[in-house]
Amino acid sequence: MDLDQARAILNYAHSAFISMDERGQIVYWNIRAEEIFGLTRAQAVGQRLADTIIPERLRDAHREGLRRFLATGEGKVLNKRLELSALRADGSEFPVELTVSALAEGGGWSFHAFVADISERQEAETERQALLDEVQRALHGSEQRLDVIVNALAEAVTIRAPDDHIIYANQAALDRLGLTSLEELRKSDPRELMGPYETTGEDGREIRMEDLPSVRLLRGEDATPLMLRSVHRESGEEEWALLKATAVRDAAGTIEAAVTIIENVTAAKRSSLRMEFLARASRVLASSLDYQQTLRNVAGLAVPQIADWCAVDLFDEAGGREPVAVAHIDPAKLEMAERLRAFEPDELDPDQGIGLVRRTGESTLYSEIPDELLVQAAIDDEHLDLLRAVGMRAVLMVPMTVRGRTIGTLSLVSAESGRSFGQSDVELAEQIAEVAALAVENARLYSERTEVARTLQNSLLPEALPDVPGWEIAALYRPAGRESEVGGDFYDFWEVAGDWLMVIGDVTGKGVAAAAVTSLVRHTAWAASDFDSAPGRILARVDAALKRRPSLSVCSALCLRVSDGRGALACGGHPLPFRLSEDGVTELGSAGTLLGAFTKVDWPEDQFQMHPGDTLVAITDGVTDTVGANDERFGVTRLQEVLSEVQNETPIVIRERLVNALEEFQVGARADDTAIVIMRFNGAPAEQGSEGRRVNANIGV
Amino acid sequence: MIQASPFEMRSERRADSARLILAGELDIATAPQVEQEVGGMISDGVRDLIVDLSDLRFIDSSGLRLLILLNDRATAEDWTFKLTRPPAASLSVFQITGADENLPFVEEPSAP
Numbered sequence: 001m002d003l004d005q006a007r008a009i010l011n012y013a014h015s016a017f018i019s020m021d022e023r024g025q026i027v028y029w030n031i032r033a034e035e036i037f038g039l040t041r042a043q044a045v046g047q048r049l050a051d052t053i054i055p056e057r058l059r060d061a062h063r064e065g066l067r068r069f070l071a072t073g074e075g076k077v078l079n080k081r082l083e084l085s086a087l088r089a090d091g092s093e094f095p096v097e098l099t100v101s102a103l104a105e106g107g108g109w110s111f112h113a114f115v116a117d118i119s120e121r122q123e124a125e126t127e128r129q130a131l132l133d134e135v136q137r138a139l140h141g142s143e144q145r146l147d148v149i150v151n152a153l154a155e156a157v158t159i160r161a162p163d164d165h166i167i168y169a170n171q172a173a174l175d176r177l178g179l180t181s182l183e184e185l186r187k188s189d190p191r192e193l194m195g196p197y198e199t200t201g202e203d204g205r206e207i208r209m210e211d212l213p214s215v216r217l218l219r220g221e222d223a224t225p226l227m228l229r230s231v232h233r234e235s236g237e238e239e240w241a242l243l244k245a246t247a248v249r250d251a252a253g254t255i256e257a258a259v260t261i262i263e264n265v266t267a268a269k270r271s272s273l274r275m276e277f278l279a280r281a282s283r284v285l286a287s288s289l290d291y292q293q294t295l296r297n298v299a300g301l302a303v304p305q306i307a308d309w310c311a312v313d314l315f316d317e318a319g320g321r322e323p324v325a326v327a328h329i330d331p332a333k334l335e336m337a338e339r340l341r342a343f344e345p346d347e348l349d350p351d352q353g354i355g356l357v358r359r360t361g362e363s364t365l366y367s368e369i370p371d372e373l374l375v376q377a378a379i380d381d382e383h384l385d386l387l388r389a390v391g392m393r394a395v396l397m398v399p400m401t402v403r404g405r406t407i408g409t410l411s412l413v414s415a416e417s418g419r420s421f422g423q424s425d426v427e428l429a430e431q432i433a434e435v436a437a438l439a440v441e442n443a444r445l446y447s448e449r450t451e452v453a454r455t456l457q458n459s460l461l462p463e464a465l466p467d468v469p470g471w472e473i474a475a476l477y478r479p480a481g482r483e484s485e486v487g488g489d490f491y492d493f494w495e496v497a498g499d500w501l502m503v504i505g506d507v508t509g510k511g512v513a514a515a516a517v518t519s520l521v522r523h524t525a526w527a528a529s530d531f532d533s534a535p536g537r538i539l540a541r542v543d544a545a546l547k548r549r550p551s552l553s554v555c556s557a558l559c560l561r562v563s564d565g566r567g568a569l570a571c572g573g574h575p576l577p578f579r580l581s582e583d584g585v586t587e588l589g590s591a592g593t594l595l596g597a598f599t600k601v602d603w604p605e606d607q608f609q610m611h612p613g614d615t616l617v618a619i620t621d622g623v624t625d626t627v628g629a630n631d632e633r634f635g636v637t638r639l640q641e642v643l644s645e646v647q648n649e650t651p652i653v654i655r656e657r658l659v660n661a662l663e664e665f666q667v668g669a670r671a672d673d674t675a676i677v678i679m680r681f682n683g684a685p686a687e688q689g690s691e692g693r694r695v696n697a698n699i700g701v
Numbered sequence: 702m703i704q705a706s707p708f709e710m711r712s713e714r715r716a717d718s719a720r721l722i723l724a725g726e727l728d729i730a731t732a733p734q735v736e737q738e739v740g741g742m743i744s745d746g747v748r749d750l751i752v753d754l755s756d757l758r759f760i761d762s763s764g765l766r767l768l769i770l771l772n773d774r775a776t777a778e779d780w781t782f783k784l785t786r787p788p789a790a791s792l793s794v795f796q797i798t799g800a801d802e803n804l805p806f807v808e809e810p811s812a813p
Contacts, residue, residue, distance in 0.1 A: 571797075591797045597803070
C-alpha cells in the first residue's frame with residue numbers, strides 16, 4: 001500500500017489526519033480535519049501549518065521544534081500522545097489530543113498527525129474537578145480534619161460523578177484499585193478499573209459496572225448494598241467486598257455524585273461461607289449412613305464455592321485406593337476425571353500426591369502447578385494432554401483422619417475459576433475432611449454393628465421352624481425401627497420326649513444386654529425341660545435364673561407344650577394366646593407372674609384340647625402396643641377382630657393379614673419389636689391317614 | 702423416629718416427701734424421663750416417694766420394668782416407694798404380670 005492509498009483510507013478516519021512537509025506546509029488534510037478546524041482541504045493544503053491551526057503563543061515553539069528535528073533528528077513531540085490547544089478557522093481555541101510521526105520520503109521528511117478534538121472530554125473533566133473541589137471544600141468547610149479521616153479509613157471510599165467517572169478515592173480505595181494517585185484515577189476509564197478482575201455476586205452471577213450501587217444510584221435506580229466477589233485474573237487472589245452507596249444531592253435535590261463505601265469483608269465472608277459449608281456438609285454427612293452417597297453429596301457441596309473440583313478417595317486395609325466421589329459444576333468435565341482415573345497407577349506413590357498425604361497424614365498444598373510438574377506426573381503424552389486440559393491452578397489434598405489413622409483424602413482443585421488456595425482454605429478443607437472421616441467411620445461401625453446384631457438376632461431365633469407332626473406353623477419376628485439393635489422378642493420350638501415345647505417371650509430392654517438375657521432364658525428353658533417339661537415349672541426355672549443375675553432382668557414369656565391335640569400352657573406376665581375355633585376367638589390360659597421381677601410368684605398351668613382346624617395365635621405386646629393415629633394403640637379388641645376374620649385360614653395367610661392390619665394401622669416407626677407365632681392343628685398324624693402311623697397307633701393301643 | 706407419646710409428669714414436694722404424678726402413657730419413649738426425674742428427686746433428698754398412677758392411661762413392659770426397678774432401688778437404698786392404683790385402662794398390665802400383688806400399692810381416698 002502506497003502513501004496515497006493510505007491517505008484514501010485515512011480520509012475517512014474518525015480522527016483528523018494532517019500531513020506537513022519539512023518546510024512546514026500542509027500537504028494533506030482529511031474530511032475530519034475539515035470538520036474540526038472549519039477549513040476545507042482546498043483552503044488548508046499549501047498553507048503553513050503554524051499559521052493555520054497553531055495558536056500564536058505556541059508558534060515559535062513549533063518552528064523551533066521543526067528546525068531542531070531537521071538538524072539533529074531529535075523530536076520531542078514525535079510518537080507520543082500530546083494534549084495541546086489548537087486554533088479553529090474562526091480564531092477560537094480548543095483542546096486536541098494528537099500524535100505526530102515523521103517519515104523519510106523522497107529524500108526529505110514528511111510529518112503526519114492524528115488529531116482528536118477532546119473539548120467534550122476536557123469539559124467533563126473540568127466539571128469533575130469542579131465537583132471534586134466542591135466536595136473537598138465541603139469536607140474542609142464542615143470539619144477540617146474530615147479529609148484526613150476519610151483518607152485514614154480502612155474502608156475504601158469513592159465518589160462517582162454522574163458520567164460514571166470516579167472523581168475521588170481515599171487512600172484505601174486507591175490501594176484497592178492498584179493506583180498511586182488521584183490523577184491517575186481520574187484519567188482512567190471507569191470500565192477499565194474492573195478489567196483485571198472476574199467480578200461476581202453472591203449468587204455467582206457476573207457483576208458489570210451497571211450493577212454497582214453507585215452507578216445504579218446515579219441512574220436513579222434503587223441501590224441496595226451489594227456483596228461482591230472479585231478474583232484477580234492473574235494472581236487468582238480473591239476478595240469479598242460489601243458496597244454501600246449514598247447519593248450526594250444539590251439544593252434542588254438532583255444527584256450530583258454517589259459516595260460508595262467499600263468494606264473488605266473477605267475474612268468475614270469466607271468464615272461465614274465456611275461455617276455455612278461446614279454446617280451443610282455436617283448435615284449431609286449425618287443424614288445418611290450410606291457414606292458413599294453422603295461423600296458424593298459433600299463433594300457436590302464444595303463446588304463451585306470452595307473449589308472447581310472436589311474429589312474424595314478412601315483407602316482400604318491393603319492400602320488400595322477407592323475413588324468415592326468427584327464433583328465439578330459442569331457434568332461434562334466429570335468425564336475428564338473418569339479418563340484421568342484410568343491413568344492412575346495401582347500403587348500409590350508415597351512421595352507425591354495422595355500417596356504422600358496417606359503416608360504423612362499431613363495436608364499437601366500445591367499453590368502453583370507449573371507445567372514441569374505435569375510433565376513429571378504424566379505417564380504418557382495422552383495423560384499429559386489430559387492433565388493440561390484440566391487447567392489446574394492449585395491443588396489441595398487433606399487427609400481424612402480418624403483416631404490417628406488416615407482413611408482417605410479430600411482433594412480440592414482450582415482450575416478455571418483461577419482462585420488460589422491459602423491457609424484458611426487448608427483449615428476449612430481439614431475441618432470438612434475431619435467430619436467426613438468421622439461419618440465414614442460411623443457408617444462402617446454401624447454396618448459392622450448391624451451385621452453383629454443380625455447375627456446375634458438370628459442366633460436367638462430358630463434357624464427354621466420345626467416340622468411338628470400334625471401342626472402347621474408360621475412365625476414372624478420384626479425388630480423395632482433400627483436394624484443395628486438386637487431386639488428383646490424371641491420364640492423357640494423344641495422337642496422333648498415326643499412332645500413339642502414352644503416359648504415366646506419378650507425381654508425388656510434392647511441391645512446386647514437384652515440379647516444376653518434372651519439367651520439365658522432360652523437355655524434355661526431348654527435345660528429345665530429335660531427334667532420337667534411342665535410349662536409352669538419351666539417358667540419357674542427361668543424366673544429363678546433371671547433373679548440370679550446381678551441387675552434387674554425382666555422377661556415375659558408364654559410356654560406351651562403340645563402333644564397331638566392336647567396341650568398345657570403357662571404364662572409369665574405375657575399376653576395370653578388366642579384360640580381360633582368353632583367358638584370364635586378366645587383367650588387361652590390364665591395370667592402368671594412376670595419373670596425375674598417379683599417375690600410373690602405363681603404360674604398356674606392350664607390344659608387345653610385342640611380340634612383339627614383349630615389355630616393358636618401367640619404374640620408379644622409389640623402387636624397390641626402398636627401406635628396408630630391419635631396415639632391410639634392397636635389393642636386386643638382390634639387383634640381379635642382381625643383374627644376372627646381369618647380364623648379358617650392357614651397360618652401363613654393369618655400372618656399376612658395380621659401384618660397388613662398392623663402396617664395399615666401404624667403411624668410412625670415401630671417403637672417395639674413384634675413377634676407372632678401361629679400354630680394350626682391339622683389333626684393327629686394317625687387321623688391324617690398315614691398308614692405307618694396308624695399301624696403304630698394300633699399297636700400302641 | 703419413635704413417635705412422642707402423650708405423656709405428662711409433674712411433682713409435688715413437701716420436705717423430704719414427694720408425689721410424682723404420671724399422666725398419659727408410660728412406655729419405652731417416656732420411661733427414661735421418669736427415671737431421670739426420680740433420680741434427681743432422690744439425690745435432692747427425697748426419702749418418701751409416692752408415684753401417682755391415677756391418670757396413667759397406658760403402660761408397656763418398659764414402663765413396668767421402671768416401676769420394678771424403682772421399687773428394688775428403694776429397698777436397696779432405704780427410702781420408701783409407693784404407688785397409687787392405676788385406672789382400669791392400664792390396670793390389666795399390672796394384673797397380667799402379677800405386679801398388682803408385688804408392687805407397693807397404697808389405697809388412697811380419692812382427692813376431693
